Amino acid sequence: MQLGDVIGTVVATMKTEGLEGVRFLIVQPLDRSGQPAGDPVVAADALFTAGVGERVYFVASREAAVAMPNQFVPVDHAIVGIVDQVEIQ
Amino acid sequence: MKLGRISGTVVSTINHPSLDGWQLRVVDLLDVSGASTGGYLIAVDSIGASTGQTVLVLDEGSSARQVMADVDAPVRAVVVGIVDEVTIDGTSLEV
Numbered sequence: 001m002q003l004g005d006v007i008g009t010v011v012a013t014m015k016t017e018g019l020e021g022v023r024f025l026i027v028q029p030l031d032r033s034g035q036p037a038g039d040p041v042v043a044a045d046a047l048f049t050a051g052v053g054e055r056v057y058f059v060a061s062r063e064a065a066v067a068m069p070n071q072f073v074p075v076d077h078a079i080v081g082i083v084d085q086v087e088i089q
Numbered sequence: 090m091k092l093g094r095i096s097g098t099v100v101s102t103i104n105h106p107s108l109d110g111w112q113l114r115v116v117d118l119l120d121v122s123g124a125s126t127g128g129y130l131i132a133v134d135s136i137g138a139s140t141g142q143t144v145l146v147l148d149e150g151s152s153a154r155q156v157m158a159d160v161d162a163p164v165r166a167v168v169v170g171i172v173d174e175v176t177i178d179g180t181s182l183e184v
Contacts, residue, residue, distance in 0.1 A: 060165070071161075084100040085100040
């Protein structure tokens, strides 16, 4: 899993089968000190509560689909938690 | 598996139900000389590792689900061992 900031939303009416009702958010991946690292990705919101401005962690690849209520959805990034705090010692 | 060093903890109240009760660690990835590569993973801690310890971290989903005994866990990265010693070409690394 990686840290990310939710920076936007995506609305798509025409979607492949299985993606109905899935919320898509644009997530900027972060390094562990909270600085942007790499290109933003479109991630499915497995929590159904994440929103713009929140710091989250997300999972990529096959495990992204496992996070969704229907586990056979074609998604490659999914938000699985909202960060309260990152403690780096 | 990869070598990593625990550098911190992620605190999260709202999370996927499969992550309830699991500690999340920030794991800095290490190269074979023991230096940080600059990369990191947020990993489920299955063994109670402490900050600063060198660990073995998995980055593969079906193994993670096996360790967590949860077929619905949306997790790839799991801390699965605390490293005592690494030797490469007869030379021990500081761990």
